[in-house]
Amino acid sequence: MQDDADRLVDVWARELPGFDPLAEAIFMRLHMLGRHQAQLRRDVLExxxxxxxQFKVLLMLRRNGPPYTASPSQLADLLGLTRGALSARLAAIEDAGWIVRESDAADRRRVHVRLTAAGHDTLVRHLGGESHGERVLLAGLDEQDRRTLAELLRRMVLAAEDQP
Structure with missing residues (x-):
């Protein structure tokens, strides 16, 4: 059975001398799966x-572990945002009831952003929907295939991270 990658690789193999069809098929399929996963994420978020x-802010707070707090500057750094850009985003998330901003008891000038129970529930619901989408994408592989694929991808990532 052929997929879109097979059809495109066949065309390029005829047209481009020195073309590596195996490498192209691998990276094309990784890209296609990434697009499918991104669409599933958008659908679940919507x-x-x-x-x-909003999801990324909630996720960063959750990732910090209990009590699920961070300073605005820590969050900005984790998200790659300026402090001003983050401040505007936090206001909208706070209005939704997913976070609270609290003054530090020891130093009132310091603020902590804390994930609320409603924010935690929202994040868990989203992650559950996303997990379902990932299971759909992995449905064609048995447990051993999944382990093999995970290991092969780990080796590829480690090799890529080792490059200057």
Missing amino acids: AGGLQHW
Whole structure:
């Protein structure tokens, strides 16, 4: 059975001398799967009334572990945002009830952003929907195939990270 990658690789193999059809098929399929996964994520976010940037803020707070707090500057650094850009985003997320900004008890000038129970629930619902989408994409592989694929991709990532 052929997929779109097979058809495109066949065309390019005829047209380009020195073309590596195996490498092209691998990277084309990785790209195609990435697009499918991104669309599944957008669908889950949209269904839950959550925007991607909101999800990322909630995810960063959750990733910090209990008590799920961070300073605005820590969050900005984690998200690659300026402090001003983050401040505007936090206001919208706070209005939704997903976070609270609290003054530090020891130093009132310091602020902590904390994930609320509603924010936690919103994040968990989204992650559950995303996990379902990932299971759909992996449905054609058994457990051993998944382990093999994960290991092969790990080796590729480690090799890429080792490059200057």
